[in-house]
Amino acid sequence: MSISVKNVSKRFGSFQALDNVSIEVTSGCLLALLGPSGCGKTTLLRIIAGLEIPDSGSVRYQDTEVTHSRIQDRNVGFVFQHYALFRHMSVFENIGFALRVRKWSQSKVDQRVSELMHLVRLQGMEDRMPSQLSGGQRQRVALARALAAEPKVLLLDEPFGALDAKVRSELRAWLRRLHEEIHMTSVFVTHDQEDAFAVADKVVVMRNGRIEQQGKPIDIFEHPANPFVMDFLGHVNVFHGRQENEVPLLTGFRAPEEGDDGGNRVYVRPHELDLYNHNQVDGSLVGVVIQVLPVGGITRVLLEDPVSTARIQVDLHHLRAKELLLESGKKMWVAPKRIRTFEPDYSI
């Protein structure tokens, strides 16, 4: 079941939550709506679900126009941000709720629920109350509950938002596997780029009610359309510089308070910079090491330009960092392996 959103706009008072947004979700695709808070991603999800009605534009499921139909008539599975489990019902009752309101027979409910309990790996927990479950388990109950009535699409609002880092990464991998098992058209909302990149087939990056970029995760990461997307997907250093005969050159640090000043700004990811003890590469700059942080396989180095006090971050392989004998206060030469430039009408 594909989803097609066409020219949807939504306004809350004077706040333009969505401004002429169109997206296509092909059948079986897992799509992530990614953006900072207030970018309209949740509103878009709610419009797809039928929890909000757009001011203009249309929503279609496959060939059916559903813009104005209510959520209970759309047969969607919706997983709420904080799961919204029914607190007074056991896990079994929660998962079976959609079947009960559809008047399924007890034996069919039993069968379907045990099927789902197996799918979400919660066998044996039928009689637990939601308050007796961990965050990850609650999330899986919410998912099983949403899947119970065999919805045509699955919508998830910040599915990993309330979990700690470890559970979060486990659930990401699990959700991805689950999606490969059931192949249901799914849309989820997140403000965390790692969530989006680890799980989704397609990512839509949003800002201020508009779509900034959409595409495959790898394409977006490798070819961000503008500085906003680039910055949102991870840390980025901004320099003055240019590309000369395929050679990336840095011509100066960009002071923290410096405004938008035309087109000679270049953007470099921390892992796309290298450090040297001597001035051995063209277009490199001198910075003073102020902090060295070993983070697993990489070493994160913070440098400062003593003149402008601009700070930059460099991620080195830990062996490379060892080789350089880094320490605070040491002067190092910073050289780019790759730089990006964007049209000057954007800024971050």
Place this chain on the structure above:
Amino acid sequence: MANHPFNDSPDKATAPDPTQNNMVGLTDSVGPPSLMNCRTESPLIQNLLVGLAWFFFIGILGIPILYLFTQAFSGGFIAFFQSIFGDKDTMNSILLTLTIAPIAVMLNTVFGLNAAWLLTRYRFPGRTLILTLIDLPFAVSPVVTGLCLVILAGGRTWVGFWLDRLGIPFLNNTPSMVMGTMFVTLPIIVRELIPVLEEIGPEQELAATSLGANGRQMFFKITLPNIGIGLLYGVLLCNARAIGEFASVAVVSGRISGATETMPLRVERLFQEYKSPADFALASLLALMAFGTLLAKGLIENRLNYRHHSGKKGKVGQ
């Protein structure tokens, strides 16, 4: 189980039993470290405050009620029962109260659920005004309420005209007494439900809707079980207040002995007529009804808590 504010009732929160606490100069007993046991006041101030609390509790509540019961039973049990069940007018007043209170409570429950739902789940123009006005019956003297009804339903208004024309007995009759009682107890259930509904939030209801539940299923399977204890508390409190309502009913009822006299009105008449201990007997019955209400509330609350904690085994929708 943080599903209801009343579960964190103050008697559980103030951990140490006040009878043991510092009345004889002892400091807090051994126990798990809790902020409740941290005191910054000096022992003198502590003892003073605890003593004050007990003074008010015993002096204002305890002694008068104790005195009431002693007086009621001063002639023995037989005299007590005789003064209540032997008097036709007194029996009539009990029956009337047992008619008016349930009707008023029932209507207020329906109103309270609707109003609380509307006020918590929707934002609409005039919402704040309604939230303020809903407390009006708490602020306005019940006598004023009664007078309002008398003026409104009196012969000179179109309401009174139509009541008369259609032959509906209103003033000096049960309907007006129910209405007076309702007006006075109107905010109780709404006020109990609003915080509970706000606390559970709309998410579970939205979830139920997204799973295909219609409005009726959502209300009975999700909303009602979640607000259950709050609603119960409101209903019982409303009931206690409705049974005891005096002033508004006194004004609209016309106080006809054996016809439009409720229990509180009867108590007052017996008192005026120096019919002691009959007046104390009926008054103690009123007090017992209130105690019964509170006891019922406590018992049901305990039971619900127990079921909640043990995690009942069962299937959906039972």
